[in-house]
Amino acid sequence: MASKEDAPNAAAPLVGIVMGSRSDWETMQHAAQKLDALGVPHEVRIVSAHRTPDVLFDYAATAQSRGLRAIIAGAGGAAHLPGMLAAKTAVPVLGVPVQSKALNGMDSLLSIVQMPAGIPVATFAIGNAGAANAALFAAALLASSHPQIGASLEAFRSRQTDDVANNDDPRK
Ligand code: RP5
Secondary structure: OOOHHHOOOOOOOOEEEEEOOHHHHHHHHHHHHHHHHHOOOEEEEEOOOOOOHHHHHHHHHHHOOOOOOEEEEEEOOOOOHHHHHHHHOOOOEEEEEOOOOOOOOHHHHHHHHOOOOOOOOEEOOOOHHHHHHHHHHHHHHHHOOOHHHHHHHHHHHHHHHHHHHOOOOOOO
């Protein structure tokens, strides 16, 4: 399933980024950018709960054996993708509500976050911040077993802190 474009290096993907539609990429690219920056091998796929349900089932059923350790799933509107993936795999699913046009993403958020007890989806903020944070969270999940990723995450956070400290006058 992996292609040459999937990861900044040739390593097998540890994280899957999936989304319900090509239109979600504008949001989900922020997850991919963060994983790229942290050197986390990942793959990117369009997997729709409604339009390609069999692909969803296959993706979830093979995720663990293919080596995925987290799945970042973004969807908008009636956003069933993260919950259905979580129903079919024990790999942790991180849900990103895409900002829908009709209801500004409140529909996406509520349909991802309101899971029944027993099938958890870790749900992030609506939109770009949620996609970026899901990637950072996936890196944090991997940090203890992959020290290089842990070091990259620590360096990122340290740079972020320095950026604020070195630019603390909002008039400049
Ligand atoms: C969802 O429907 C997708 O996740 C997307 O956010 C939304 C709209 O999809 P398109 O009509 O743009 O393909 O399944």
